[in-house]
Amino acid sequence: MIETLLPEGARAREAFGPDGSAVLHPEEAALVATAPEERREEFTTVRGCARRAMADLGLPPAPVLPGRRNVPQWPAGVVGSMTHCTGYRAVVLARDTDLVAVGIDAEPDLPLRRGVLDFIALPGELTWARTPVPAAGRLCRDRLLFSAKEAVYKTWFPLVGTELDFEDARLSFRTDADSPRRGTFRAEVLRPGAGPDGRPVTGFEGRWLADRGLIVTAIAVPARVGAGSPGR
Numbered sequence: 001m002i003e004t005l006l007p008e009g010a011r012a013r014e015a016f017g018p019d020g021s022a023v024l025h026p027e028e029a030a031l032v033a034t035a036p037e038e039r040r041e042e043f044t045t046v047r048g049c050a051r052r053a054m055a056d057l058g059l060p061p062a063p064v065l066p067g068r069r070n071v072p073q074w075p076a077g078v079v080g081s082m083t084h085c086t087g088y089r090a091v092v093l094a095r096d097t098d099l100v101a102v103g104i105d106a107e108p109d110l111p112l113r114r115g116v117l118d119f120i121a122l123p124g125e126l127t128w129a130r131t132p133v134p135a136a137g138r139l140c141r142d143r144l145l146f147s148a149k150e151a152v153y154k155t156w157f158p159l160v161g162t163e164l165d166f167e168d169a170r171l172s173f174r175t176d177a178d179s180p181r182r183g184t185f186r187a188e189v190l191r192p193g194a195g196p197d198g199r200p201v202t203g204f205e206g207r208w209l210a211d212r213g214l215i216v217t218a219i220a221v222p223a224r225v226g227a228g229s230p231g232r
């Protein structure tokens, strides 16, 4: 399902339940040796997805270890992002000649816990999230906002290398004309930073969808002007 949010060049793999065939590299297994079973399973399944995405790019299977601030470390020349939530695990990878950064997030399509929306939302976002949604497009806007902000962070941090708080990005959403349960979003970064080439990073364009009880968001930053439009 996430591949419909991505441009050509990106390789997505996802799982809607545990993948008993996924195997960890020893360095990965050491990281979750004492973790609860649920964490071990999501960690293992999502790395199984990562290995399949590497194969899709023609790469040999490599461990995915956390770097600074837990950023996943990808093979040279590859950018990527991972997410897991109840009933869903996904990975997106791309050659850095196609994308300079990617960030994905998945959440259950359920209301946020009390108090979380006030913590993560700017005033305009709060108004939007609390506006009732027509029945055909029913989804938890507060959760969509949260997911998109997580995708922003997962795109931002590997690219810029500095922290980004929830109030540092202002999000706005559009719904596709042909479906009330998918669309686009724009994230304006209010505390811009610089990318690896020294150019300012001021915001991102993303896509979202709500399906199968999940909300999924994705941001893909094209490596060249003209690239990066969704291929499907």
Ligand SMILES: CC(C)(COP(=O)(O)OP(=O)(O)OC[C@H]1O[C@@H](n2cnc3c(N)ncnc32)[C@H](O)[C@@H]1OP(=O)(O)O)[C@@H](O)C(=O)NCCC(=O)NCCS
Pocket: 042, 043, 046, 066, 068, 069, 070, 071, 072, 081, 082, 083, 084, 085, 104, 105, 106, 149, 150, 152, 153, 154, 155, 157, 158, 164, 165, 166, 167, 168, 169
């Ligand atoms: C790191 C964070 C974004 C993870 O999101 P989450 O919804 O809790 O969890 P998900 O399952 O979707 O994603 C987890 C994966 O994110 C990735 N991740 C962790 N830290 C990361 C970072 N600094 N940069 C990019 N990706 C990161 C990892 O691959 C991790 O999977 P793993 O633990 O199996 O290796 C979140 O916990 C967090 O710290 N958020 C606060 C910062 C933020 O969102 N600011 C808002 C800016 S507008």
